[in-house]
Amino acid sequence: VHGGSFANISMSLSFDGVRSDRRPWKNEKxxxxxxxxxxxxxxxxxxxxxxxxxxxxxxxxxxxxxxDNGHHADxxxxxxxxxxxxxxxxxxxxxxxxxxNVAAEDLADKKFxxxxxxxxAQETENICKSFTGADQWLADGCTEDLREVxxxxxxxxxxxxxxxxxxxxxxxxxxxxxxxxxxxxASFLPINTLIDQRAKSNTATCYTPALVNSMIxxxxxxxxxxxNEHEDRMxxxxxxxxxxxxxxxxxxxxxxxxQNAVISEESVRSAxxxxxxxxxxxxxxxxxxxxxxxxxAVGNRQEIIDSLILQDKVAQLLLEIRRHNGALExxxxxxxxxxxxxxxxxxxxxxxxxxxxxxxxxxxxANGIVSRYLSAQGKPxxxxxxxxxxxxxAIVQFAKTFDFTLPDSPDNVALRxxxxxxxxxxxxxxxxxxxxxxxxxxxxxxxFAPIGEGQHNHGHFGLAVHDYTHSTAPNRxxxxxxxxxxxxxxxxxxxxxxxDDDLMEIAEHCSLMEDEASKVERKTRKAAxxxxxxxxxGELFDAVVTGTNDKGTWVRIEYPPVEGKIVKGDCEKLSISxxxxxxxxxxxxxxALIDFELxxxxxxxxxxxxxxxxxAAEGSDE
Numbered sequence: 001v002h003g004g005s006f007a008n009i010s011m012s013l014s015f016d017g018v019r020s021d022r023r024p025w026k027n028e029k030x031x032x033x034x035x036x037x038x039x040x041x042x043x044x045x046x047x048x049x050x051x052x053x054x055x056x057x058x059x060x061x062x063x064x065x066x067x068d069n070g071h072h073a074d075x076x077x078x079x080x081x082x083x084x085x086x087x088x089x090x091x092x093x094x095x096x097x098x099x100x101n102v103a104a105e106d107l108a109d110k111k112f113x114x115x116x117x118x119x120x121a122q123e124t125e126n127i128c129k130s131f132t133g134a135d136q137w138l139a140d141g142c143t144e145d146l147r148e149v150x151x152x153x154x155x156x157x158x159x160x161x162x163x164x165x166x167x168x169x170x171x172x173x174x175x176x177x178x179x180x181x182x183x184x185x186a187s188f189l190p191i192n193t194l195i196d197q198r199a200k201s202n203t204a205t206c207y208t209p210a211l212v213n214s215m216i217x218x219x220x221x222x223x224x225x226x227x228n229e230h231e232d233r234m235x236x237x238x239x240x241x242x243x244x245x246x247x248x249x250x251x252x253x254x255x256x257x258x259q260n261a262v263i264s265e266e267s268v269r270s271a272x273x274x275x276x277x278x279x280x281x282x283x284x285x286x287x288x289x290x291x292x293x294x295x296x297a298v299g300n301r302q303e304i305i306d307s308l309i310l311q312d313k314v315a316q317l318l319l320e321i322r323r324h325n326g327a328l329e330x331x332x333x334x335x336x337x338x339x340x341x342x343x344x345x346x347x348x349x350x351x352x353x354x355x356x357x358x359x360x361x362x363x364x365x366a367n368g369i370v371s372r373y374l375s376a377q378g379k380p381x382x383x384x385x386x387x388x389x390x391x392x393x394a395i396v397q398f399a400k401t402f403d404f405t406l407p408d409s410p411d412n413v414a415l416r417x418x419x420x421x422x423x424x425x426x427x428x429x430x431x432x433x434x435x436x437x438x439x440x441x442x443x444x445x446x447x448f449a450p451i452g453e454g455q456h457n458h459g460h461f462g463l464a465v466h467d468y469t470h471s472t473a474p475n476r477x478x479x480x481x482x483x484x485x486x487x488x489x490x491x492x493x494x495x496x497x498x499x500d501d502d503l504m505e506i507a508e509h510c511s512l513m514e515d516e517a518s519k520v521e522r523k524t525r526k527a528a529x530x531x532x533x534x535x536x537x538g539e540l541f542d543a544v545v546t547g548t549n550d551k552g553t554w555v556r557i558e559y560p561p562v563e564g565k566i567v568k569g570d571c572e573k574l575s576i577s578x579x580x581x582x583x584x585x586x587x588x589x590x591x592a593l594i595d596f597e598l599x600x601x602x603x604x605x606x607x608x609x610x611x612x613x614x615x616a617a618e619g620s621d622e
Contacts, residue, residue, distance in 0.1 A: 095339070119194055169306075202215055208524035238268050244262045331423070389410055482506055530589045533562075533584060541557040571598065
């Protein structure tokens with residue numbers, strides 16, 4: 001994309017039909033029925049994540065800055081007139097157009113390919129025309145027919161790119177098998193096609209409040225490579241068997257007896273599968289928690305009901321095992337931007353429930369199995385790692401401010417105890433404390449694991465696992481697609497798809513571009529916050545300190561939940577997690593800048609979340 005307005009970008013940059021578990025907005029009318037429950041149910045959003053899921057468990061908070069880069073880092077791009085010459089003329093554009101332009105400009109600045117070329121459109125059409133069906137796939141061999149297995153999907157209500165399905169059922173009275181089916185994208189997307197080259201360059205789908213830059217065309221990710229309901233699809237199926245647990249007991253008793261569990265018979269295979277029910281987090285979660293009815297999509301199919309109950313129990317068992325090993329649990333609030341038409345009217349918190357936990361724990365288990373499988377096959381891999389925190393000393397000192405002693409060396413079990421202690425003693429402040437620890441831990445990254453080194457040289461400190469790769473989101477993450485190609489080369493006895501140098505380059509580039517995409521997402525969400533705040537210049541807000549270094553001090557206000565820099569006032573004695581009162585002095589949408597100055601702590605009448613929501617509902621004053 002070169003200069004001009006980005007408002008007419010099309011093809012996979014639509015405002016609808018994007019990955020909902022990463023979707024950073026909601027349409028107001030569609031959301032009304034859930035608004036009150038989302039406000040009341042104040043848990044962190046998962047990562048995920050799995051990728052909110054694993055994404056979330058890499059413990060890099062999406063809504064927060066890397067303060068080392070400086071608050072006004074985007075200003076260095078102002079001289080790039082080809083991207084910014086039209087910003088001043090955009091004040092009368094709709095909120096959605098303004099956010100789309102912010103996102104598209106920042107993506108282009110950070111070397112992302114925005115949109116799809118006509119050549120890629122033609123290539124996509126050719127791939128779709130070559131799509132055959134289950135009979136042909138099975139005739140080609142090396143593929144099992146698992147269409148009768150009652151796989152279901154659980155995602156957000158309007159998700160269109162379905163990457164995974166799951167099921168669980170009894171093999172006999174003492175054994176349960178759990179199965180995860182991951183969409184086979186690699187079989188339909190050869191290496192070095194134009195689509196592949198673009199996907200490798202961008203490395204992932206980038207989600208912002210007004211623009212989604214998909215990794216691959218939606219004709220694929222929403223179509224032939226999506227595990228759509230009642231459709232036959234190719235998949236990679238990951239299995240594991242659990243013995244030693246009486247799953248007829250309730251969840252709490254299963255958790256208490258987690259040490260009796262034996263997980264065995266891990267396997268990976270290529271198969272044809274069918275999605276027997278497209279389910280959604282809100283309704284499944286409410287049903288599992290006893291606060292809502294059976295989801296209508298289940299109907300009266302008792303086998304699916306039994307499977308969902310068993311899946312939930314398996315997931316809670318897996319979580320309890322990882323807790324024992326030191327898996328860290330944070331409250332990491334993620335917020336959606338709410339649109340009414342093209343107008344930003346607010347931000348609402350996405351919430352966790354038992355259904356999101358189910359998916360997260362199944363995907364974490366699948367990623368570990370894939371990593372161990374490839375290691376056993378003697379194949380190099382791309383590992384997803386969160387290394388032992390380099391700033392562990394700072395975490396130790398932070399814990400001391402709460403009279404909690406951590407060991408001198410990184411210890412995730414001890415850190416887990418500290419987090420649990422703080423959550424019990426100060427649940428309202430746990431989100432801010434989580435943010436502090438997350439920042440001190442550092443970000444997840446991808447590493448090349450060559451043959452011979454073994455994946456045990458790496459690990460995921462936050463998940464408390466030693467073998468971990470990303471494999472469950474091939475429609476929207478390139479490391480997952482690359483890993484799937486490696487898997488298929490083993491399963492179908494084909495040539496290995498990458499050299500060691502290729503995998504090393506992919507790992508380094510994906511780590512870099514993931515950081516860049518996170519900056520784009522944060523900037524666009526902050527621009528949305530500036531839209532909500534623009535009528536409140538000069539007003540006072542209660543805030544918490546979220547970052548401080550030689551470049552400045554940053555705070556986050558309660559609503560909208562955005563960060564800004566303190567540009568005036570004595571911040572020398574401020575520390576992370578301190579509560580302060582600030583006055584808003586700048587809210588610039590196009591630059592995504594929000595600035596504050598310190599106010600006296602005894603100043604009264606700080607603006608409330610309701611004040612901002614009310615002003616947003618009244619309309620723009622520009």
